[in-house]
Amino acid sequence: xxxxxxFSAPPRSHWNDVWHQFRTHKGALxxxxxxALVLLGVSLGPLIWTIDPQFIDIRARNSGVSxxxxxxxxxxxxxxxxxxxxxxxxxxxxxxxxxxxxxLLGTAVGVVAGFFRRMDGPLMRATDLFLALPLLxxxxxxxLLFRDALRAAFGPETGxxxxxxxxxxxxxxxxxxxxxxxxxxxxxxxxFVLAARSIGTPSWRLITRHILPxxxxxxxxxxxxxxxxxxxxESALSFLGLGFPSDFPTxxxxxxxSTDYLQQYPERVIWPGLAISLTVLSVNxxxxxxxxxxxxxxxxx
Amino acid sequence: xxxxxVRRLLYAIPTLLLISLILFLLLDLAPGDPTAQLPLTIxxxxxxxxxxxxxxxxxxxxxxxLWLQQFFVNESLHLISELTGWDIxxxxxxxxxxxxxxxxxxxxIQRLPQTLWVVGLSYVVGIAIALPIGIISAYRQYSWFDxxxxxxxxxxxxxxxxxxxxxxxxxxxVHLGWLPSIYDTxxxxxxxxSFLFQIRQLLMPVFVLALFNAAQISRFMRASMLDNxxxxxxxxxxxxxxxxxxxxxxxxxxxxxxxxxxxxxxGVPSVFGGAIITEQIFKVNGLGQLLIIAIEASDIPxxxxxxxxxxxxxxxxxxxxxxxxxxxxxxxxxx
Numbered sequence: 001x002x003x004x005x006x007f008s009a010p011p012r013s014h015w016n017d018v019w020h021q022f023r024t025h026k027g028a029l030x031x032x033x034x035x036a037l038v039l040l041g042v043s044l045g046p047l048i049w050t051i052d053p054q055f056i057d058i059r060a061r062n063s064g065v066s067x068x069x070x071x072x073x074x075x076x077x078x079x080x081x082x083x084x085x086x087x088x089x090x091x092x093x094x095x096x097x098x099x100x101x102x103x104l105l106g107t108a109v110g111v112v113a114g115f116f117r118r119m120d121g122p123l124m125r126a127t128d129l130f131l132a133l134p135l136l137x138x139x140x141x142x143x144l145l146f147r148d149a150l151r152a153a154f155g156p157e158t159g160x161x162x163x164x165x166x167x168x169x170x171x172x173x174x175x176x177x178x179x180x181x182x183x184x185x186x187x188x189x190x191x192f193v194l195a196a197r198s199i200g201t202p203s204w205r206l207i208t209r210h211i212l213p214x215x216x217x218x219x220x221x222x223x224x225x226x227x228x229x230x231x232x233x234e235s236a237l238s239f240l241g242l243g244f245p246s247d248f249p250t251x252x253x254x255x256x257x258s259t260d261y262l263q264q265y266p267e268r269v270i271w272p273g274l275a276i277s278l279t280v281l282s283v284n285x286x287x288x289x290x291x292x293x294x295x296x297x298x299x300x301x
Numbered sequence: 302x303x304x305x306x307v308r309r310l311l312y313a314i315p316t317l318l319l320i321s322l323i324l325f326l327l328l329d330l331a332p333g334d335p336t337a338q339l340p341l342t343i344x345x346x347x348x349x350x351x352x353x354x355x356x357x358x359x360x361x362x363x364x365x366x367l368w369l370q371q372f373f374v375n376e377s378l379h380l381i382s383e384l385t386g387w388d389i390x391x392x393x394x395x396x397x398x399x400x401x402x403x404x405x406x407x408x409x410i411q412r413l414p415q416t417l418w419v420v421g422l423s424y425v426v427g428i429a430i431a432l433p434i435g436i437i438s439a440y441r442q443y444s445w446f447d448x449x450x451x452x453x454x455x456x457x458x459x460x461x462x463x464x465x466x467x468x469x470x471x472x473x474x475v476h477l478g479w480l481p482s483i484y485d486t487x488x489x490x491x492x493x494x495s496f497l498f499q500i501r502q503l504l505m506p507v508f509v510l511a512l513f514n515a516a517q518i519s520r521f522m523r524a525s526m527l528d529n530x531x532x533x534x535x536x537x538x539x540x541x542x543x544x545x546x547x548x549x550x551x552x553x554x555x556x557x558x559x560x561x562x563x564x565x566x567x568g569v570p571s572v573f574g575g576a577i578i579t580e581q582i583f584k585v586n587g588l589g590q591l592l593i594i595a596i597e598a599s600d601i602p603x604x605x606x607x608x609x610x611x612x613x614x615x616x617x618x619x620x621x622x623x624x625x626x627x628x629x630x631x632x633x634x635x636x
Contacts, residue, residue: 027455132316132619133323134611136574140596141604145330232461236578239463240593252463259467259582262482266471273464281459288455 021293028289031282038279042088051079053086053249071271075261084271087249091276094165094234094250099226101169103176107219110180111207115188124181127174135171139233142167143242157248164243168230176222183215217294224287228280235276251276306624313616320612321372325365328601355399371396372606376406400600408591408603409610415486416587420576423507427514428565434515435522435561439530440549450519457516462575466509466582473505480505484585506583514572521564525557559629566622570615 022028046053056076063073071080113123143163150159187193188211196210235252237243244250246257254272261268339348352358359367375393382389395404434454438447474482481502490496529535530553538548577589584590588607595603 129316129319132320132612132615134570134574134608134615136577137592137596137604137608137611138324138327140593141327141331141608144596144599145327228459235461236463239578240581242596255463255467262467262470263475266475269464269467269471273467277456277460277464280461281456284455284459 018293022289025285025289025292027285028293031285031289034278034282035286038088038275038282039092042085042092045085046082046089049081049085051082053078053082054247055079055082072265072268074257074268080268080271083249083254084251084275087251087254087272088275088279090161090244090248090250091231091234091252092279094161094168095227095231098165098168098172098230098234099223101165102173102226102230103219103223105169106173106176106222107180107212107215109173109177111184111211111215113177114181114184115203115207115211120181123177127177130171131174133171136236139167139171139237140240140242143237156245160244160248164234164237168233172226172229172233176219176226179218179222180215183218184211187211187214221287221291221294224283224290228283228287231276231280231283302624302627305627306620309620309623313620317613317616318369320616321369321609322365324605324608324612325368326361328605329361329364331599331601355397368396368602368605372609376404379404380406396602396606398595398600398603400595400598400603405603405606409588409606412586412588412591415484415585416573416576416580416589419484419503419506419579419583419585419587420510420572422503423510424514424569424572426507427511428518430511431515431518432522432561435519436526436549436554438519439523439526439557442527447523450523454516454519457512458520461578462509462513463578463582465512466505466579469505469509470582482583484583486586506579506585509582510572510575510579513575514568517568518561518565522557522561525560526553529553529557559626562629563622563626566618566625569618570611573611573614 056078057073065072071084073079074083109123109127113120113127146163147160150163153159154162193206193210196206201209231251234243234250235255238250238252239256241256244253246253251272255269255276258265258268258272339351343351349358357364371394375395378389378393379395381387396406397403398405398408401408434450438444438450441447470482473480479501482505484502484506488495488499488502490499535548535553538552539545543552573588576587577592579585580587580589581593588610592604592607594600595607
């Protein structure tokens with residue numbers, strides 16, 4: 001009886017199982033809800049809270065919490081809530097695009113190194129070399145060198161955005177490349193790949209049809225964690241004064257600017273700091289839950 | 302093992318050379334000119350001589366080789382004669398900072414103790430906090446201690462040091478006024494009171510970095526303990542009547558420490574990198590702050606040397622981690 005029911009139940013897809021496991025991880029669920037709210041807040045928030053983050057109202061400067069300014073204003077009377085939303089838009093955009101770039105690089109390097117034996121040596125040596133580079137000093141130096149050139153070429157805001165995304169992307173792909181390579185090396189020897197190869201599947205289609213779908217889980221986990229690191233790196237650069245300019249706020253920049261008024265208005269550093277921390281925390285929880293959900297050994301329990 | 306160590310050492314040399322070349326080529330693109338600030342009254346031929354004295358105007362490969370000679374030969378000879386008192390360095394050209402016109406390595410040596418104090422102490426404190434937490438949360442998996450530990454380490458891992466640092470300053474310096482927000486490096490410990498002051502000013506920077514380090518290491522410790530706790534040798538140890546304490550602290554702990562020790566070794570360079578931010582918050586005039594100032598002043602020799610020192614640290618500790626791994630775990634000796 002139960003056997004028949006088990007057979008006649010609708011077929012359970014892989015992603016359905018993953019979702020069921022993901023739902024049991026409370027932190028991951030709360031994290032996804034919070035991250036979705038952050039995404040909504042920074043994308044749609046400025047439509048509701050329509051004060052221009054650049055609008056200078058010098059008479060309302062340094063005001064505290066009020067109805068007109070729920071989070072207060074800064075030393076030029078700019079609305080903190082509007083600036084947090086504008087800053088979040090940049091920070092999250094940097095996080096997402098930098099993650100995409102590093103993932104693209106990492107997956108490409110990992111798949112090529114794992115799949116084509118001839119490329120394995122040189123690509124992995126390059127990965128080792130990148131891992132041995134002193135990243136934070138290098139980031140600072142690159143930004144210093146190319147900031148003015150890119151600003152001149154693309155305008156002050158787009159230029160620095162491209163630069164920071166590019167710099168974070170090319171310095172954070174190594175872990176993803178290593179994980180993907182290890183998985184590809186193991187997958188390459190499996191029977192289904194051999195079967196596909198034996199009927200004459202070309203290498204490119206072998207990679208896109210058979211290898212890539214099977215390394216999707218580690219890629220997804222490192223993608224989520226990549227968002228967190230990218231947001232932290234961008235904020236750290238802005239905090240050191242080498243990121244975005246002051247009139248183009250990001251969370252890190254807002255925090256950096258508020259530290260000048262630490263003695264008089266200590267509460268001002270809380271909002272951007274809390275925004276960074278909670279976003280990163282929620283993304284890390286999502287990554288944690290995804291890792292558990294995508295691991296068939298944990299899911300079987 | 303010896304052969305493996307030597308092979309890894311030899312392999313580190315081309316890596317470091319390549320990194321130094323990359324750094325050199327990158328910095329060569331820098332727009333700053335050290336003679337741009339000189340007064341216009343200086344005649345052009347004198348200016349040309351100043352440029353030559355700074356090593357500019359030569360083709361790039363010559364300048365790179367000269368830098369290699371200055372950094373590896375001259376500076377090490379100078380360091381040896383400094384330490385031993387022998388005069389073997391002569392008046393060899395050293396790497397000169399464009400900001401202060403004094404040898405870069407001398408400034409680095411001046412700044413090193415501050416960084417080592419703050420960073421080193423925080424790493425040690427972080428490890429001391431992380432290991433017991435990791436052990437207990439693995440032993441009592443899913444207990445309330447484990448849940449709280451997991452949450453705290455998740456928070457410690459996610460909250461960036463520049464927020465924890467600023468938050469601590471707001472609470473303990475601005476509101477409560479207990480601790481100084483600026484680290485005074487000229488402070489000399491002479492008696493009990495000045496010692497207490499030293500402790501108080503170290504407290505916040507060390508805690509900020511220690512929390513971040515402890516969060517990562519305790520996770521590794523927990524995972525590694527969990528891997529070992531269900532293995533057969535643990536059951537054997539229990540069934541032959543060993544005390545629970547001995548089973549955990551001798552048998553399981555020693556085996557779980559193997560990967561954790563390598564993680565600790567691998568983390569050292571990144572701690573130095575993270576210290577750049579912490580030093581900026583608490584105004585510690587260590588290596589990180591030196592780097593920021595040098596970058597802002599486009600002091601190329603200083604930036605080159607400091608970044609290269611960071612690279613040496615990374616390569617060195619990678620090597621140490623691999624060798625320790627081989628020593629601790631006979632199964633994965635490489636020869």
